[in-house]
Amino acid sequence: MIVFIWRQMMKTRQFDAVLFDMDGVIFDSERAVMDCWTTLAEKYNIKDIEQSVLACTGTTMVRxxxxMLERYGDDFPYDDYAHEASIMYHKRYDGGRLPMKKGVAELLGFLKKNGKKIALASSTRRQTVENQLREAEIYDYFDGIVCGDMVSRSKPAPDIFLKACELIGTEPEKSYAIEDSYNGIRAAYAGGLRPIMVPDLLPANEEMEKLTEKVIENLFEVMNYLENIKD
Incomplete structure (x- = not known):
């Protein structure tokens, strides 16, 4: 009952900004990463790779x-496999070939038209983020970008969202965070933002239902939801 009342109250409040995760929200990159690691798993007989990759969703390269070492042991040649997966990923998806999620351009255009600030808060390293946004021709929509190599603590710590809010000059409580990962939602909630989950590889579970203002199927529906937010 308390969660329902909180959500209804939040829906009546205006917002100033929207902060986006990138992988799994803007780009279909988590599925692309999974495909690369699945290929490696078949080649090197790596067990339970799908669950292992899912456990890394929303984290930095370091985490x-x-x-991976916690799951497979200290002698697991992670660095070699990660390097091979990276080469495979870039061969397949560089040059603007990384698929964007449906509704990205429409939602960004809607926010820009309505004077909302837009930021990116991604655990991916900055150079990769900037390259992918430029190749997709959406870089200029963003008023600020904060990446995993720009903060000391990764999601689920709220640091990346708080830094992004500070960068674009908005208050966390007046900002939506659009995430697909559990750690991303936990980070946004811990930072006092208004989390919206758009599930990708991971479905919304009971914890996510409690932490989010809303679980929404796709970005077109996110746009419709935000359009109906009233003062």
Whole structure:
């Protein structure tokens, strides 16, 4: 009952900004990463790779390495596999070939038209983020970009969202965060933002239902939802 009342109250409040995760929200990159690691798993007989990759969703490169070694042991040649996966990924998707999620351009255009600030808060390193946004020709929509190599603590710590809010000059409580990962939603909630989950590889579970203002199927529906936010 309390969660329902909170959501209804939040829906009546105006917002100033929207902060986006990138992988799994703007680009269909998490599925692309999974495909690359699945190929490696078949080649090197790596067990349970799907669950391992999902466990790394929304984390930095450093934390991903830690998770993989925790799961497979210190002698697991993660660095070699990650390098091979990276080469495979770039061969397949560089040059603007990385698929964008449906509704990205429409939602960004809607926010810009209505004077909302737009930021990116991604655990991916900055150079990769900037390259992919430029190749997709959406870089100029963003008023600020904060990446995983720009903060000391990764999601689920709220640092990346708080830094992004500070960068674009908005208050966390007046900002939506659009995320697909559990760690991303936890980070946005911990930072006092208004989380919206758009599930990608991971479905919304009971925890996510409690932490989000809304779970929404796709970005077109996010646009419709935000359009109906009233003062």
């Amino acid at each position: 991903t390495r830690e998770i």
